[in-house]
Every structure is written in C-alpha cells, then in structure tokens.
Amino acid sequence: MCxxxxxxxxxxxxxxxxxxKSIDLLRHRGPDDEGIEGIVNxxxxxxxxxxxxxxxxxxQAGHQPMFSADRRVAIVFNGxxxxxxQLRNELIERGYTFRSNSDTEVILCLYxxxxxxxxxxxxxxxAIALCDFSKHKLYLIRDRIGVKPLYYKLSTSGNILFASExxxxxxxxKTDQKISHSxxxxxxxxxxxxxxxxxxxxxxxxxPGHYAEYExxxxxxxxxxxxxxxxxxxxxxxLKSAALELEELMRDAFSLRMIADVPxxxxxxxxxxxxxxxxxxxxxxxxxxKTFTIGFNEADYNEAPFARRVAQHIGTEHxxxxxxxxxxxxxxxxxxxxxxxxxxxxxxxxxxLVSRLAKSHVTVSLSADGGDELFAGYQRHLKGLQQIGLxxxxxxxxxxxxxxxxxxxxxxxxxxxxxxxxxxANYLRYEKVPLLFLNxxxxxxxxxxxxxxxxPATIMPLQExxxxxxxxxxxxxxxxxxxxxxxxxxxxxxxxxxxxxxxSLEGREPLLDYRLVEFAFQLPDEFKIDKSGMQKAILKHxxxxxxxxxxxxRPKMGxxxxxxxxxxKDLSWMLQEIFSEEKIKKQGFFNHKTISQAIQxxxxxxxxxxxxxxxxxxxxxxxxxxxxxxxx
Numbered sequence: 001m002c003x004x005x006x007x008x009x010x011x012x013x014x015x016x017x018x019x020x021k022s023i024d025l026l027r028h029r030g031p032d033d034e035g036i037e038g039i040v041n042x043x044x045x046x047x048x049x050x051x052x053x054x055x056x057x058x059x060q061a062g063h064q065p066m067f068s069a070d071r072r073v074a075i076v077f078n079g080x081x082x083x084x085x086q087l088r089n090e091l092i093e094r095g096y097t098f099r100s101n102s103d104t105e106v107i108l109c110l111y112x113x114x115x116x117x118x119x120x121x122x123x124x125x126x127a128i129a130l131c132d133f134s135k136h137k138l139y140l141i142r143d144r145i146g147v148k149p150l151y152y153k154l155s156t157s158g159n160i161l162f163a164s165e166x167x168x169x170x171x172x173x174k175t176d177q178k179i180s181h182s183x184x185x186x187x188x189x190x191x192x193x194x195x196x197x198x199x200x201x202x203x204x205x206x207x208p209g210h211y212a213e214y215e216x217x218x219x220x221x222x223x224x225x226x227x228x229x230x231x232x233x234x235x236x237x238x239l240k241s242a243a244l245e246l247e248e249l250m251r252d253a254f255s256l257r258m259i260a261d262v263p264x265x266x267x268x269x270x271x272x273x274x275x276x277x278x279x280x281x282x283x284x285x286x287x288x289x290k291t292f293t294i295g296f297n298e299a300d301y302n303e304a305p306f307a308r309r310v311a312q313h314i315g316t317e318h319x320x321x322x323x324x325x326x327x328x329x330x331x332x333x334x335x336x337x338x339x340x341x342x343x344x345x346x347x348x349x350x351x352x353l354v355s356r357l358a359k360s361h362v363t364v365s366l367s368a369d370g371g372d373e374l375f376a377g378y379q380r381h382l383k384g385l386q387q388i389g390l391x392x393x394x395x396x397x398x399x400x401x402x403x404x405x406x407x408x409x410x411x412x413x414x415x416x417x418x419x420x421x422x423x424x425a426n427y428l429r430y431e432k433v434p435l436l437f438l439n440x441x442x443x444x445x446x447x448x449x450x451x452x453x454x455x456p457a458t459i460m461p462l463q464e465x466x467x468x469x470x471x472x473x474x475x476x477x478x479x480x481x482x483x484x485x486x487x488x489x490x491x492x493x494x495x496x497x498x499x500x501x502x503x504s505l506e507g508r509e510p511l512l513d514y515r516l517v518e519f520a521f522q523l524p525d526e527f528k529i530d531k532s533g534m535q536k537a538i539l540k541h542x543x544x545x546x547x548x549x550x551x552x553x554r555p556k557m558g559x560x561x562x563x564x565x566x567x568x569k570d571l572s573w574m575l576q577e578i579f580s581e582e583k584i585k586k587q588g589f590f591n592h593k594t595i596s597q598a599i600q601x602x603x604x605x606x607x608x609x610x611x612x613x614x615x616x617x618x619x620x621x622x623x624x625x626x627x628x629x630x631x632x
Contacts (some may be wrong), residue, residue, distance in 0.1 A: 002064070003029030003501070004076035005163035006048040006129055007172055008138060008216060019049035022171040026051045026164060028338075029078070029501045032058075037065045039074060039133065044216055046131050046138070050076045053504055055260050055364060056084075061100030068108050069099075072134045075111075077104045078164050079126030079148045080508070082256035087121060119211060119226055123256070123513065127206075129162055136216040144227045145370070145512045146195065146208030146489030149497060153203045154221065160214055166198060166340035177203070179589075179628070183341075185460035188444040188452065191344030191616055192491040199341040199623075208489050227514070229481055231471050234522040242527055243541045246519060247280070250542070253513035254281050254366075260506075262363035265290035267354055268316070270306030272536055272543050272552060273371030275314075277510050279546035281366075282314045291316040292358045292365065294350045296323050298562045306554060313547055321357045323350060325566050332574075335619065336626040338502045343623075344443075344616040345491050346563050351499040359503040369492050370511040373483045374520035375536040376476060376528040382535065384437045384479045391427055391436065399428045411447040415594060416601045416613060419445035426462065433478040435462050438486070443612055452617075454591050476525045484517070564611035567618075568603060575599050575614070578621055587629055590621070 003026030005019065019036050030051030039046045050064040067074050081087070084103035087110060092098070096109045103124075110118035111130060116139060125147035130139045140162055142150050151169045152162040163169035170177065177200040183193045195205040206212060209227040214220070236242040254277060258264055266281065268274045268291035282289050291311050295304025304320050311318035331349050339348070358365040372378050403425060412419035422445035430436050439462055444452070446459040472478050493509070500507035523538065530537040543552060567575060579599050584592040595617065602614045 002050060002052050002076075002078045003164040003168065004048070004050045004064070004078055004127075004129060005161075005168040005172060006046070006076060007159055007161040008214070009045045009047060010043070010158045010219075012045065014045065014047055016047070018172060019047050022163065022168045023049035023051050025168045025171055028504055029053065029164060031504050033060075033063060035064050037074065039131070041133065041136075041216075043136075046074070046133075046216075048074060048076050048129065048131070053363075053506060055080065055262055055506055057100050057102040058261050059100070062102040062104060064104060066102075066104050066108060068112060073108055073111060073130065073132050075104060075108055075128065075130045077107060077126060077128050078150075079124055079128075079143065080257075080506070081106060081122050081124040081126065082259060082513075083121075083123040085259075116211065116213070123515070125509065125512075127164060138214040138216060139211055140206055140214070141211040142206045142208055144209045144514045145484075145493070145509070145517065147493050147497065147509050147512065149494065150206040151198060151203055152206060152212065158219055160219075160221070166200075166203065167337075169203065177201070181457060182460055184453070184457075185446065185449055187342045187344065187620065188449045188616060189442045189446075189462070190438070190486070190491075191443060191612070192487075192494065193341055194486050194490045205490075208485070229472070229484075229518065229521050231473055232522060233473060233524060236524070236527075239527050239538055239541060242523060243538050246516075246538060247542050247545075249513075249516055249519055250276070250280055250510075251284065253516055254510045255284060256513070257366055257508045257510045260364050263290070263361065264364040264366065265292055265358050265362035266316075266366045267291075267358065267368065268293050268307045268311060268318070269303050269368075270308075270310045271303070271368075272539055273368035273377070273511065274307075275310050275547055275552065276371070276539060276543050277366060277368045278310070278316060279314050279543065282316055283546065288315060288317040290358075290361055291318045292354055292361070293318070293320045294323050294354045294357070295320055296562060298565070309551055310547060313551055319357060319361060321353060323353050323561070325570055327353060328561065328563060328566065329571060329574075333622070334502070336623045338498045339494070339623075340498075340627070341623065342616075342620040343491075343494065343498075344612070344619050345495050346561055346615050348495050348499060349561050349563065351495055352502060355500045355503050355505050355507075359505045362505075364506040364508060365500065366508045366510055367496055368511055369496060369509055370484075370488060370517075371536070371539060373480055373488050374511065374517060375539045376480060376525075377536045377539075378483070380437075380441060381476070381479055381483075382529065382533065384440055385476060385529075387427070387440060388433060388436050388475055388479075394428070403428050411445065413447055413451045415444060415448045415452060415598050416610060418610070419448055422447060430462070433475055434482040437479050437482050438462055441487075443610075443616060451594050452590055454588055472521070474525050476528065477521060480528075481521070563615070567611075567614070572603055575603070575618065578618065578625070587624065589624060589628075 005022040016036050030053045032054040033052040035050045037048050048065040065076050081103040084106045088106050091109045126143045127148040127150035128141040161172045180201045183197045183199045187193050195207040213222045266278050293307035295302045406425045426439040496507045527538045
C-alpha cells in the first residue's frame with residue numbers, strides 16, 4: 001500500500017521541494033521507498049511524488065513513479081490489482097514484455113493496449129494518477145467501491161493538484177482554505193463527509209467507480225462513471241443453490257487477496273462477516289492463518305471471547321489485545337491528524353489498535369467490511385423497510401395536511417435531543433427511498449446544526465446530498481445501495497484505510513470484490529432477510545457449514561467502544577478543556593452557549609443522552625484545533 005501526490009504546473013513556480021514536502025506527509029502510507037519525477041513540457045510540467053509500502057515485487061523494479069518503455073505514459077498507483085497475473089499473461093500473449101513482477105507495470109501496459117477502458121479489467125482496490133504525454137491527458141481513477149482515497153483540486157492559478165490524503169494536497173498550495181458550508185451540514189447529519197465533497201471548498205474526493213479526465217492543453221476536466229450496480233434479479237432454484245454459487249465466488253475472491261510477497265493476516269471479530277472470510281480461507285490453507293482482535297474490560301463491548309472461540313474452532317493462530325482507557329486516550333489526539341477531515345465514527349479507535357496489533361506480526365491484513373451492506377446486516381435495514389412500508393400507505397392528501405400542521409410547530413434546537421418534528425416532516429416530504437433512509441439515520445437536524453454555528457447559516461436539506469437513482473427493483477436493494485455508496489466508502493472504508501495506513505499496514509477487503517457485490521445485488525430479498533426476519537440469511541447458511549450455529553449465534557455488537565463512559569467520568573476533563581468557553585469564543589466557529597449546554601447535559605445525564613452527538617462535536621473541534629486554528 002502506498003501514497004502519492006502530484007500536480008500539473010502551468011505557472012513554472014513549482015520544484016521538487018514542493019512534492020518532497022507533500023509526500024513526506026505520506027510516509028506512514030509508504031515507508032519503504034520514495035520517488036519524485038518532474039516531466040517538463042513547453043506548456044506545462046507534471047510533478048509526481050510517491051511513497052511505497054512494498055507488497056508485491058519488493059525489488060527496485062517496482063519503484064514509482066513508473067514510466068512506460070517509451071516514456072510516453074507515467075503512473076503513480078496506490079492499491080492492489082489482484083488479477084494482475086492473469087492480465088499480465090494476456091498482455092504477454094499480445095507481445096508485451098515486462099521489466100518487473102509488479103501490478104503497476106501491468107496497469108501501464110493495459111492502458112497502452114486498451115486506453116482508459118482498461119479500468120474495467122481491474123479487480124482490486126486502487127487510486128491511480130496516470131499521465132499520457134502523447135495525448136496531453138491526465139487521468140485520476142478510483143476503484144469501484146472506494147476502498148482507496150483520492151483528493152483533487154483545480155487551483156485558481158490553473159493548476160490541478162491531487163493526493164492520497166488531504167494533508168498532502170494542502171501542502172502543495174499554501175493558500176487559506178475556506179470550510180465548506182455544505183460539508184459541515186453533511187458531517188453533523190451523518191457523521192462523515194460523503195464524496196465528492198470534502199471539508200474545504202474547492203477540494204473534492206473522486207467518487208468511487210469514477211475517473212476524471214483532465215485535458216492538459218485546454219485545462220478542461222470531465223468526470224466519468226465507469227461502474228455502477230445495474231438493475232436485475234436472477235432466478236435461483238433455492239437459497240442453497242445460490243449459496244453454493246456465492247461460496248465458490250468467495251473462495252476465488254478471498255484467495256486472490258492472499259497474494260503477497262509479505263506476511264498476511266485477518267481481522268477477526270467473531271461475527272458472521274469476519275468468520276466467513278477466515279473460515280473459508282483457513283479451509284483452503286495448509287498453514288495456520290494469523291488472526292487479530294481487540295477486546296475491552298466492559299463485557300457489553302467485548303467481542304474478544306467470541307473471536308477466540310471461533311479462532312479455536314477454525315484453528316487459526318490467534319492474537320488479541322485488551323484495550324484500556326489509557327490506550328484510547330493516546331489515540332484520540334491522533335485521529336484528527338490521520339483522518340484529515342472531521343470523522344465521527346468512534347470505532348476508529350479500536351480499528352487503529354487492532355491495526356497496531358496486526359502490524360507487529362504481518363504487513364497485510366484482511367478485513368470483512370461490506371457484509372452488512374451486501375446482505376442486509378444492520379438493524380436500520382429492517383427499520384427502514386418497516387418505516388418506508390408504512391409511509392407508502394399514507395395518501396398524499398393526508399401527507400400534505402400533516403405537513404402544514406408540522407410547519408407551525410417549533411423545531412427542536414436542543415442539540416442533545418432528537419428533533420422528531422423535523423424527521424417526521426421529512427418522512428412526509430420525501431418520496432425517494434434513499435432520502436427516506438438517510439433521514440432515518442440523521443443525527444442532528446438542520447435546525448440544530450444551525451444553532452451550533454456562531455454565524456448564520458443557510459439550512460441544507462437532505463436533497464442536497466449526493467444520492468444515486470432508485471432504478472433498482474426493490475426497496476431493500478435501494479436501501480442497501482444507499483449504504484454501499486455513502487456510509488460504506490465514506491465512513492467504514494475511510495476508517496479502515498486511515499487506521500491501517502497509520503501503521504503502514506495494508507488493509508484488504510475480500511467481501512468487496514466487485515463480482516461479489518454484483519452477485520449480491522442479483523439475489524432476491526428473501527435470501528438476505530428471510531420470512532422470519534433473520535438477516536444475512538444466505539451468508540449465515542454458508543458460515544454454518546464451517547462453524548456450528550451455537551458458536552455463532554449471539555447479539556450483533558458491532559465494533560463499538562465504551563468511550564462515552566470514559567468521557568463522562570475519567571476523561572471528562574478532556575471535554576471541558578477542548579470546549580472551554582474562552583477557546584470557543586476566540587475561534588468564533590461554534591455558538592459557545594449551545595456547546596456549553598450540550599457538554600453540561602452530557603456530563604450530567606451520561607448514558608441518558610445521545611453520546612454520538614457529543615462525539616461528533618468533539619471530533620470536529622479537535623479537527624478544527626489541528627487543521628484550522630493551529631494553521632492560522
């Protein structure tokens with residue numbers, strides 16, 4: 001795994017020192033090697049910088065930036081192409097020769113043979129910057145699901161800048177960045193900032209399944225979607241026959257993600273997703289796989305005993321670490337640095353801890369993210385189906401009448417309470433499934449967000465969020481696709497990428513092989529949520545072939561952490577220090593009265609309040625301290 005940054009300079013004011021400063025900020029992503037190249041043209045200069053974590057072909061032959069044999073094409077590439085050996089053999093049959101055993105060189109040759117359509121041949125996780133000097137084009141490419149990050153900016157000076165992380169991009173241009181009003185609303189609504197937005201105006205995340213084509217002579221950029229879930233449902237004889245086909249796909253997808261020239265392990269929580277990955281892979285291996293898990297002293301958050309029991313049954317070499325308050329406290333201040341943007345998922349803490357544990361044994365670790373989004377594993381999927389089903393039965397006339405009544409009722413502006421009036425109004429106002437589902441998940445209402453801010457802000461409704469079309473043939477599929485295109489890449493995959501990369505560990509996502517994703521969306525709904533209401537029905541059928549039901553059946557815990565208890569008691573000083581009235585007034589971003597009331601309410605009532613709201617505030621303020629206040 002690696003990190004890169006680069007730019008196209010039309011002004012002639014850049015030199016290698018700029019790129020060096022930028023990629024130095026990405027050293028955690030690639031401690032093994034670095035490379036900087038400046039390619040000069042009469043009209044422009046292309047600068048490319050790279051930090052490498054060597055996984056495949058550990059020799060200098062895998063050094064980046066890499067050029068085609070004729071030096072007409074240059075590339076920097078973060079990720080892995082798991083089917084590169086097959087693609088390499090196909091290219092050899094077409095007459096290509098190779099100087100390395102790396103997947104990077106395969107990408108270069110694929111582009112030369114097929115043009116930009118080569119991206120459809122890749123099975124992997126990737127962020128790519130590829131420059132074709134003969135055609136004067138720069139391509140920025142992101143993998144189908146969004147496992148790997150890629151930021152870019154069109155500068156006011158006409159330059160285009162890009163990087164694997166926001167901090168590296170900011171290092172390329174020393175200008176004041178304005179906080180995005182829409183991103184603030186999105187963050188406090190969902191707990192993350194969805195693509196293509198970033199926390200700063202003018203800086204974008206390339207959306208999953210897209211590439212950007214930048215014309216170097218005209219300075220025109222075009223965004224193109226190259227992959228999406230298409231409508232359609234296959235006919236299967238039974239759940240059992242579908243499960244056999246799915247399991248065969250899994251065996252191939254999982255084994256591809258074991259390809260590496262360094263040690264590989266697996267994150268194991270003991271839940272169905274990670275057990276599925278581990279059990280299938282262990283059944284295919286003659287060696288004991290290394291598995292890793294994190295536990296807590298608090299029993300209601302401790303998955304370690306379940307993971308240990310699964311590991312013992314499967315027969316892996318299991319490693320676990322008990323997380324303490326002290327370890328969590330050490331990590332909290334680091335979150336703002338590694339995540340670059342406000343990030344509201346507190347499970348980033350145990351994810352960073354389990355990554356540290358794994359890194360002491362391996363260089364690559366498989367995760368099992370995506371199982372809930374593919375096979376309907378979250379409780380909110382059931383709740384969404386129920387609520388949307390009920391709403392569909394309400395006549396439009398009644399909706400209109402109730403909405404007019406709700407408009408006269410004052411909205412809830414106490415930020416520690418749910419704004420039920422706003423949620424109900426949105427349920428009655430929205431018709432599209434994605435908006436109804438996102439409304440169900442919203443944390444702060446627009447009115448509450450407005451009350452948080454010191455300066456008056458225009459309310460941003462959910463319609464402003466990037467939401468895909470509702471072409472799929474069932475409400476459940478639309479709900480799952482909403483999660484797959486918002487929450488999964490911008491929360492879950494962001495969390496894992498930054499946590500693993502913080503310790504120079506490559507994280508891989510075997511359940512997110514695009515073939516598995518496409519197959520899952522062809523399954524009938526009842527194979528995911530059966531008639532009894534059991535979720536992940538087809539996945540559980542597969543897992544029970546390897547691990548007895550009595551070992552697996554337990555309440556879903558997620559990857560939570562008892563941080564709310566720690567912050568209310570032993571770590572309460574942290575809230576009071578970070579949200580001191582003097583500092584909040586001086587910074588001038590938040591309304592200090594609203595913030596003070598929220599903190600005091602949490603410290604007084606603890607678990608009777610919505611902790612997620614306090615955590616979002618804390619993460620935003622720590623980000624602001626690190627990236628805005630400290631830079632001014």
